[in-house]
Amino acid sequence: MGTLPTPAPPCDPRVARSRAKLLAAATEILIETGPSSVTVDAVAERSGVAKSTLYRHWESRSALLVDVLRTHRPEVSEPRLDLGFEAALRQQIDHLATQLSDPEWGRILPALFALTQQFPEVADLEECDREEKMASVRTILDLGVAEGRIAPGYDPTLMMTTLVGPIMMCALIRQSDRAHEVAHAALDAFFALHPPRG
Amino acid sequence: MGTLPTPAPPCDPRVARSRAKLLAAATEILIETGPSSVTVDAVAERSGVAKSTLYRHWESRSALLVDVLRTHRPEVSEPRLDLGFEAALRQQIDHLATQLSDPEWGRILPALFALTQQFPEVADLEECDREEKMASVRTILDLGVAEGRIAPGYDPTLMMTTLVGPIMMCALIRQSDRAHEVAHAALDAFFALHPPRG
DNA sequence: CATCAACGATACGATACAGTATCGTTCTAC
DNA sequence: GTAGAACGATACTGTATCGTATCGTTGATG
Numbered sequence: 001m002g003t004l005p006t007p008a009p010p011c012d013p014r015v016a017r018s019r020a021k022l023l024a025a026a027t028e029i030l031i032e033t034g035p036s037s038v039t040v041d042a043v044a045e046r047s048g049v050a051k052s053t054l055y056r057h058w059e060s061r062s063a064l065l066v067d068v069l070r071t072h073r074p075e076v077s078e079p080r081l082d083l084g085f086e087a088a089l090r091q092q093i094d095h096l097a098t099q100l101s102d103p104e105w106g107r108i109l110p111a112l113f114a115l116t117q118q119f120p121e122v123a124d125l126e127e128c129d130r131e132e133k134m135a136s137v138r139t140i141l142d143l144g145v146a147e148g149r150i151a152p153g154y155d156p157t158l159m160m161t162t163l164v165g166p167i168m169m170c171a172l173i174r175q176s177d178r179a180h181e182v183a184h185a186a187l188d189a190f191f192a193l194h195p196p197r198g
Numbered sequence: 199m200g201t202l203p204t205p206a207p208p209c210d211p212r213v214a215r216s217r218a219k220l221l222a223a224a225t226e227i228l229i230e231t232g233p234s235s236v237t238v239d240a241v242a243e244r245s246g247v248a249k250s251t252l253y254r255h256w257e258s259r260s261a262l263l264v265d266v267l268r269t270h271r272p273e274v275s276e277p278r279l280d281l282g283f284e285a286a287l288r289q290q291i292d293h294l295a296t297q298l299s300d301p302e303w304g305r306i307l308p309a310l311f312a313l314t315q316q317f318p319e320v321a322d323l324e325e326c327d328r329e330e331k332m333a334s335v336r337t338i339l340d341l342g343v344a345e346g347r348i349a350p351g352y353d354p355t356l357m358m359t360t361l362v363g364p365i366m367m368c369a370l371i372r373q374s375d376r377a378h379e380v381a382h383a384a385l386d387a388f389f390a391l392h393p394p395r396g
Numbered sequence: 397c398a399t400c401a402a403c404g405a406t407a408c409g410a411t412a413c414a415g416t417a418t419c420g421t422t423c424t425a426c
Numbered sequence: 427g428t429a430g431a432a433c434g435a436t437a438c439t440g441t442a443t444c445g446t447a448t449c450g451t452t453g454a455t456g
Contacts, residue, residue: 012453012454012455013453013454014401014402014403014453015402015403018402031315034312034315036233039442040443040444041443042443049403049404050405051404051405051406052403052404052405052446052447052448053404055444055446056403060444061443061444107315110311110312111312113311113312113370114232114233114308114309114311114313115312116308117229117230117305118231126371155379157376158376158380158383161364161368161373161376161383162383162384162387164367165363165366165367165380166363166364167363168367169359169362169366169367173324173328175355175359178355178356181356182359182360182363185357185359185360186363186387188391189360189387190387192390193386193387193391209424209425210423210431210432211423212423212431212432212433213431213432213433216432238413239412239413239414247434248433248434248436249415249434249435249436250416250418250433250434254433258414258415259414259415397456398455399455399456401453401454401455402451402452403450403451404451405448405450405451406447406449407446407447407448408445408447408448409444409445409446409447410445411442412443412444413440413442413443414439415440415441416438416439417436417437417438418435418436418437418438419434419436420435421432421433421434422431422433422434423431423432424432425428425430425431426427426428426429
């Protein structure tokens, strides 16, 4: 539920360099052939960093894998409540589409959902990510209530799913390039159901 | 694209029995701890069927894994075009929600997307499944065109994603029990954007 | 420039897993 | 009831992988 801690940035440039190389290599492998191919030996070889160094930075393979997911997790932007309900929601969902249309994250996403069953830390990560998104959308929907366009007892999960689901599916079926179109369509439908002065 | 062949049903009841036991065990393990836990030894032990028997039915671990996915893949129902556009689409999407709200399939789904990168056969399976759904929805949307509610040059992928995405997300975030609500909300929004006599 | 931490290379042990092979047993089908 | 297929049990090989240990080298920092 809380915020997931990020380790303090290391002083020695060597550790930052090898850490970055290892994370990059692990990400590449994850994207190309899936989580089970992210082995310590494979990551070490591709990164050009020794295996012993890897174990100086992560205590296990799974810790590295989780870190790959956490590192690439997109940050949610602050809602632009000053724009008013409709524009703010459009802006926020469109921003989400931008993040999900990043081809890297789009190919990490399936692994995130699948690894949820295997590693509790990944489940926490997914839940945290989702709740962050939810919270930001909720503040916008509350503005919608104030503007009289959303019923006060609205169901945030329901609306969140309706708006974000299409974009997520877009990424999962490897059509990330159409994320913005899809987001636009979902928004149009949503606002058709919740018209001004409703 | 084409139809994926199903092997002819075996005559000997023994092979049907051991096949079923192995598939059931593999499914359980897949659901509980993910694809990488579906090992030959684990499946054999849990099913109570000998490993040698497993290899008499599948030529490799991955063949078994793919078969688990294929076996549980929901069938798409025939569109009820006689109901008219709106009722037919509602019926079809609601049916999809029923299938995706099956807790088993809901927990297999993430594995399906993740294994896409690793096994081409899984990618084919996913694509085939999606195109089946798409085809059935398209016939209904074509009816919508005839009824003057959908523009003739409509984008089937776009609309499909808008309608199915929310349900799929529902399954992925382990809220399968709310699939019907979500489907209903997505449909309401969709029809608000495409009102009668448009 | 001297110290010491980080690194590279590599070997190693332990284990898990895929897939093969063998052989005696059981059950189906005719 | 009998022939043959399916099955169970188990041992075995080879390999992949995780994680540890060692030690000489490099490079950052004071």
